Amino acid sequence: MAQATNSIFAPFNRLGKVSIAFLGELGAIALFFIHAIALIFSLPLQVRKTIEQVFFIGAKSTLIILLVGLFTGMVLGLQGYYTLVKFGSEGVLGAVVALSLIRELGPVMTALMIIARAGSSMAAEIGIMRISEQIDALETMDINPIRFLVSPRIVASLISFPLLTAIFNVIGIVGGYLSGVCILGINSGIYFNRIEPNVAMQDVKGCFIKAFAFGIIVATICCYQGYFMHMRPGGFGAKGVSLATTSAVVLSCVLVLVVDYVLTSFLL
Amino acid sequence: MTVPLIELKKVTKRFGTRTILDRLNLTIFEGDITTIIGKSGEGKSVLLKHIIGLLKPDEGKILFNGKQLKGLTRKERKSFKRQASYMFQNNALFDSLTVFENIALPLREKTRLREDAIKSKVLAKIDQMELSEVTYKYPSQISGGMQKRVALARALVTAPKIILFDEPTTGLDPLRKNAVLGMIAHHQKKIGFTAVLVSHDIPDVFFISNRVAIIDKGKIPFQGTPIELEQSENPVVQEFIKGQTNLKDELTGLNTKQDVKDMLIQEMDSVNRLQESFPVIMFTIDNLEQINKHIGHIAAQQIVQCLAMLIKDHFDTADTSAWYSQNEILMVLPHTGLKKAKQVIDELAIDLQKQEIFQAKSYPKACFSFSILAGLAEAGPGTDMDSLIEQALSHQKIIAHLECIKHGETA
Numbered sequence: 001m002a003q004a005t006n007s008i009f010a011p012f013n014r015l016g017k018v019s020i021a022f023l024g025e026l027g028a029i030a031l032f033f034i035h036a037i038a039l040i041f042s043l044p045l046q047v048r049k050t051i052e053q054v055f056f057i058g059a060k061s062t063l064i065i066l067l068v069g070l071f072t073g074m075v076l077g078l079q080g081y082y083t084l085v086k087f088g089s090e091g092v093l094g095a096v097v098a099l100s101l102i103r104e105l106g107p108v109m110t111a112l113m114i115i116a117r118a119g120s121s122m123a124a125e126i127g128i129m130r131i132s133e134q135i136d137a138l139e140t141m142d143i144n145p146i147r148f149l150v151s152p153r154i155v156a157s158l159i160s161f162p163l164l165t166a167i168f169n170v171i172g173i174v175g176g177y178l179s180g181v182c183i184l185g186i187n188s189g190i191y192f193n194r195i196e197p198n199v200a201m202q203d204v205k206g207c208f209i210k211a212f213a214f215g216i217i218v219a220t221i222c223c224y225q226g227y228f229m230h231m232r233p234g235g236f237g238a239k240g241v242s243l244a245t246t247s248a249v250v251l252s253c254v255l256v257l258v259v260d261y262v263l264t265s266f267l268l
Numbered sequence: 269m270t271v272p273l274i275e276l277k278k279v280t281k282r283f284g285t286r287t288i289l290d291r292l293n294l295t296i297f298e299g300d301i302t303t304i305i306g307k308s309g310e311g312k313s314v315l316l317k318h319i320i321g322l323l324k325p326d327e328g329k330i331l332f333n334g335k336q337l338k339g340l341t342r343k344e345r346k347s348f349k350r351q352a353s354y355m356f357q358n359n360a361l362f363d364s365l366t367v368f369e370n371i372a373l374p375l376r377e378k379t380r381l382r383e384d385a386i387k388s389k390v391l392a393k394i395d396q397m398e399l400s401e402v403t404y405k406y407p408s409q410i411s412g413g414m415q416k417r418v419a420l421a422r423a424l425v426t427a428p429k430i431i432l433f434d435e436p437t438t439g440l441d442p443l444r445k446n447a448v449l450g451m452i453a454h455h456q457k458k459i460g461f462t463a464v465l466v467s468h469d470i471p472d473v474f475f476i477s478n479r480v481a482i483i484d485k486g487k488i489p490f491q492g493t494p495i496e497l498e499q500s501e502n503p504v505v506q507e508f509i510k511g512q513t514n515l516k517d518e519l520t521g522l523n524t525k526q527d528v529k530d531m532l533i534q535e536m537d538s539v540n541r542l543q544e545s546f547p548v549i550m551f552t553i554d555n556l557e558q559i560n561k562h563i564g565h566i567a568a569q570q571i572v573q574c575l576a577m578l579i580k581d582h583f584d585t586a587d588t589s590a591w592y593s594q595n596e597i598l599m600v601l602p603h604t605g606l607k608k609a610k611q612v613i614d615e616l617a618i619d620l621q622k623q624e625i626f627q628a629k630s631y632p633k634a635c636f637s638f639s640i641l642a643g644l645a646e647a648g649p650g651t652d653m654d655s656l657i658e659q660a661l662s663h664q665k666i667i668a669h670l671e672c673i674k675h676g677e678t679a
Contacts, residue, residue, distance in 0.1 A: 087395050125364075139358035141374045141426075142349035148377070 011025075032146070032227070033220040036154050039147035044232075048226055049152040055117040058152070058160030062167065068113055069168040073097060073175020076199035079182050081178070090180075094191035095198035097176030101208045102199060104264070106169040110161065111214035113258045115249055119222040122153055126226030127241035130148065135227070150223045161215030162208050169207065206267040212261060217255050222248040271334045273298040273462055283316060288314050291328065301456055301463040305508065306483035311355055312466040314431045315483060319464065320354045320373075328373055350378065351453075353428035356468075357435045359419040361407040368394070368403050371422045378426070393421040393426030412603075413440050413509050419558035420448065424455060433465045437473075445469060449476050459533070470508065482508060522576050528590035528598050532653060535602045545648040547609040549599040550660035551575065555638035556595040562634040571625050575640060576623035578623075580618045598657070606646055614641050626670045638671040 074096045081260070084090045126149055129135050138145040179190045225248035229240050234248075274296040281289040288311040296302050296319075306312050317323040318330060327337050332348055340348065353374075361370050361470040372390045375381055381389070394403055397417040402410045409417065416439065423431055436452065437445040449469070453476040458464055474480060474494040481491035482504055491502045492498065498503060530562055535546060553575065559568045572595075578598065579589055583604075592598040618638060624630050643664030649655050 130363075132363070133356050133358065133360035134362055136317075136322050137354070137356060137362075139322060140349075140352070140354035141378065142346060143374075143377045 005055070012013045028228075029220060029224050032150075032224050033154075033216070035221070036146050036150040036223070039144060039152045041209035042144075042147060046147075046152050049148075050155045053156030057156045058163060061114055061117050061160070061164060065110060065116060065164045065168050068109060068170050068202050069171035070175040070178075072109055072168075073101065073172030073177075074179040075175075076100055076172070077179035079185070080245040081180055081186070084103045085110055090186055091190050092194050092198075093180045094173075094175065094194040095188055097180070098173050098195045098199050099203065101169045101172040101176075101204050104260070106165050106172065106262055107161075107207055107210035107214055108241065108256065110211065111218060112253060114157075114161065114164065115252050115256070116236055117223070118253055119218050120245050120249050122219070122222040123226040123229075123245045124241055126150075126223055127229040127244045129190050130227065130229055131237060131241060146227075149260075150219075150227065153223055154219045157215035157219035158212060162211040163169075165207060165211040173203045202267075206263075209267070210260065210263055213259055214256050216257060218252045223254065224248075225251070269636040270297065272296060272331075273333060274464075275331040275334075276315075276318070276439070277329045277331065279325045279330065280324055281318065281323065283312070284409065286577070287486055289318070289325070290499075292483075292487055294488050294491065295482055296462065296464060297459055297460050298597070301453070301465065301476055301477040302479040302481060303465045303477040304465055304481050304483055305467060305470060310483050311486060312483055313434050316434050316466055318462065320352055322354075322433055341581075346435070346657040350426075352432045353423045355419050355423040355427060355433045355436055357438070359415045359662070361415060362453060363407050366404050366406055367410070367418050368400060370407065370418055374422065374426050389425060393425050397421045406411055413444050416440060416448070419443075420451070423456075427459055428461060430462045430464075435464060435466055437467060445471065448476050449473060450609070452476060476672060505594065521654065522590050522597065528588050528592070529653075531588045531602075532601050532647075535600060536647065537651070539647060539651075540649050543649050545606075545646050545647050546600070546602045547604060547606050547614065547644055548601065548656060548660055549609065550592065550643045550645075550657065550664065551579070551599070551639045552643075552661075553595040553638070553666060554641060554666075558636050559638055562636045563631060563671050567625075567631070571638075574623055574625050575620070578616055578619055582612050582619070592657075598660075606644070609644060613667060616642075620668040623668075628666055628670065637669070637671045639667060640668045642667045 013139075077093060080093050080096045081090055084093055084096065126135075127148070135145045138148055177188070177191055180186045181191050188257035225244045226241075230236075231241070232243065233242065236245065270353075272295040274294075276292060276294040279289050280287065280291055280294065292315070294315070304312050306316065314323060317666070319326055330338075332340070342632040362373065363372065363487075368390055371393055371511055372386050375386045375389065391403075394400055397420065399414060399417055400423065402414060410418070416436065420436060423433070429672075434454065437448050440448060449472060452463060452465070455461070456476075464474060465477070479491060480497050481488050482497075484504045490500055492500070492501050500506075502545060530617040532548070553571060556568055556571070558569060576579055576589075576597065579599065583589070583599065583601065584667050589597055589599040604612075620626065643660040643662065645656055645660035645663060
């Protein structure tokens, strides 16, 4: 009897366990983030290290953001033109491209690109430092590893994400111009004329809010996964680092999209 | 009584179901070099990590100056951490920083020294550790021994009061190993820090240690001075001290002295009962010290091994042979007659003389003589052991000989 009851409840037990583990993990990530944020302000400020990280996360990602932004804008222009032309309103192409970029694609695509480029490397680098006891070494020197490794990366992300998103938006609009105006022949004056009245300051603000939020999510999750790679089941050695990197990338991508939906619903 | 600097009381640590430290007690006094020895996997590193605070005990207390680490205020704990330094077993160098930056890191992060002061301090340490050529290289670009020295430099650069060394000499060549141990001893005398070392380099490490602790099965069965260690009758301690002589016995394939004594007593019993007799042979390597002195330890060992191997080849496997002293091998032959034993000794003598160790050309640079003697005695009813051995010794004859005449020619 007891066995029968057990087997009935088994799936629920599992579900409960998984949910508790998931919530526990989210809580741990939140605490990790608060800890790292608090340590940003501990003196002396780590200006040099932060600048190095801005260079790595931000400056070195510029080229890829330019490329992706350009082609995203171009394809938006192309798709938008063929859809709008059916309704005879190809004139609003500029507004369509600009609004889709600023409201959605800019922050999301930028975040996804930085996850791929810098987020994975953050997780791997910190994970390797964990397995080779470099983090322990920091602790024995009384250097707070979260302050030393995580805080500069979070600050750097907060600086880099909005800037890269802005670059993405601008180059995307240029891309839309290339395909819409230069290739498909829309009037160039109309393209820009439509952007100006349709894009409100609120859209730009929303874009930056999203960029900040994504910056926090990506830096925190990627650093967290690397930092605590030794706590996960099977998290040993090179395999542990690879698992940590994979889950850092997957988890931050998913969370970026989920948070994007939540933020959009508040901002609209 | 002085309060020990660090004291571990009944510390227990488990990883899953495995108990690594089992109510372990350890005392470390200020200004001492304490060495922890133990077999691999006995939790030596775990013990060190407990002292520095990287791991927390499941049960038990760790006292620092008589106060519990856990109960220290934030400031006190910080001051303890500032005073302590740790050298990791696998160095734990920051692989994205250069050698210079690695050594400079604790100074840059934890002191308010100016950059030029840091630079001169770090360069002085680099110079001291003979690392000048690799100052601006990354850890992965330098050899394992160099990495070890970088780690040592990083541990010493802040002039800490307590340094924990986790196998500082493992993986170094013998010259560098001694240099590192010497450096630790030298710095310790100069700065006066308290050192805790985990090491396998027995007995070298004893020369620089004030205290030794042995870790075995999660406990510390012995702690005391190296001299106390040598005289201790604790079986675990004995096992460690004998660790080295055991290798010699393993290589020669001979039994221990106790084995041959046991056998002798047993055979004597049956002799007394059955009124039979059996022979014993005593082999002596004459002048073994001379070989040690003129040629070296390895040559002496080769001679010993060669003799032991030939004895095993010529005699029955049921016969027992063992070291009686440093240069004497005692053989008991319970199933061989006296006549047969004599014959075998003669055969052995011929074989022995043909061996490389008896050719003067094997030792082109030295001139010395040595010989191997064999003496036969018969154990009959009522013979006691001491007189039997005396008899064997008095009957000894030379069975192989190397003589050095002027230019190293064989006689």
